[in-house]
Amino acid sequence: MKRGKFISFEGGEGCGKTTQIARLKAELEARGESVVVVREPGGTRLSELIRTLLKDEEDDPPCDRAELLLFLAARAQLVRNVISPALDDGRWVLSDRFSDSTFAYQGYGRGLPLDFLREANSFACEGLSPDLTLLLEVPPGVSASRMRSREARTASSADRIERAGDGFHSRVREGFASLAKAEPGRIVRVDASGTPDEVASLIRALVFA
Ligand code: Z5A
Numbered sequence: 001m002k003r004g005k006f007i008s009f010e011g012g013e014g015c016g017k018t019t020q021i022a023r024l025k026a027e028l029e030a031r032g033e034s035v036v037v038v039r040e041p042g043g044t045r046l047s048e049l050i051r052t053l054l055k056d057e058e059d060d061p062p063c064d065r066a067e068l069l070l071f072l073a074a075r076a077q078l079v080r081n082v083i084s085p086a087l088d089d090g091r092w093v094l095s096d097r098f099s100d101s102t103f104a105y106q107g108y109g110r111g112l113p114l115d116f117l118r119e120a121n122s123f124a125c126e127g128l129s130p131d132l133t134l135l136l137e138v139p140p141g142v143s144a145s146r147m148r149s150r151e152a153r154t155a156s157s158a159d160r161i162e163r164a165g166d167g168f169h170s171r172v173r174e175g176f177a178s179l180a181k182a183e184p185g186r187i188v189r190v191d192a193s194g195t196p197d198e199v200a201s202l203i204r205a206l207v208f209a
Contacts (some may be wrong), residue, residue: 004034004087006128007207008098009186011136012173014146014164014201016192020136021094023200024207028092030048036086039096041074044081046066055159062121062175063109069115100179100187105161108175134203135180136192140169179189 007024009017018039025035031170041051050070054062060071075098086093099121107114138146151157180187188206 002090003039004089004091004093004094005094005097005132006083006130007097008100008130008133009195010097010100010104010133010176010187012138012140012176014143014150015136015138016146016196017096017136019196020115020134020192020203021096022054024203025094027204029121032089034052034089036082036091037096038078038082038093040098040101041071041076041077042080046077047074053144054161056198057160061160064106067110068102068106068112068120071106075102075121076124078128084126084128094131098133099125100133100135100176100190102181104172104175107173108162108178114178115170123208126193128148130186132207133187134185134206135176135189136199137176137189140166143194 009021011017021037025037028035040047050073054067054070054074083093083095090117102121103114103117106112107117147158147162177189180189190199190202190206194197194202
């Protein structure tokens, strides 16, 4: 059995990952492929419970180290129970965020040491890394206006990490750019500021090259 292909989607808030994952899934299925979509944190019962803890708005938010360990615990469970078995079965896995989010948010954003993060993350993932990572990039103004319009449409509000401040989010953006520079063979930057159709066609060209 040929091993499946693992693609992660990364980027700052509101860059359009969820929208593009749905489009790529439909395109792959139209080509006869079997596709599993997961989101991080989440995707198993335990990982979804951890997601709730991470998003909790109560008065005892996780400290930076607890936050990191919760993201890694959610990932360990998802890799072991969902991602690795799907890849072994020859299925495609599209993941809404993966390890690079930890490096960008907890490493560059929170300032936790990157060498430790890499080692702990590799332990959590049993060494698994995406075959391809699509880094969706939009200027900060575009991301803010997409988030505002979604909040208005769904009557939702920004969560704990989204409210971490401009300085935090600009360190995260720079972190993603540094990660892409360091691993150009795996992480591909995608201009995600166009219409959903325009971005989908850029992604199609990369995935089916
Ligand atoms: N996090 C972390 O710190 N460490 C980790 O290890 C991991 C995660 C794994 C998860 O949040 C948070 O956890 C995240 C990083 C952190 N926090 N932040 N900030 P989440 O899962 O709730 O949300 P998200 O991953 O940040 O994604 P999102 O906000 O849901 O956005 P998206 O999936 O990238 O975008 P979208 O839902 O497809 O689109 C957003 C809106 O824009 C929506 O209304 C769309 O209709 C619209 N949209 C999408 N594409 C377009 C285009 N092309 N044009 C116009 N409008 C568009």
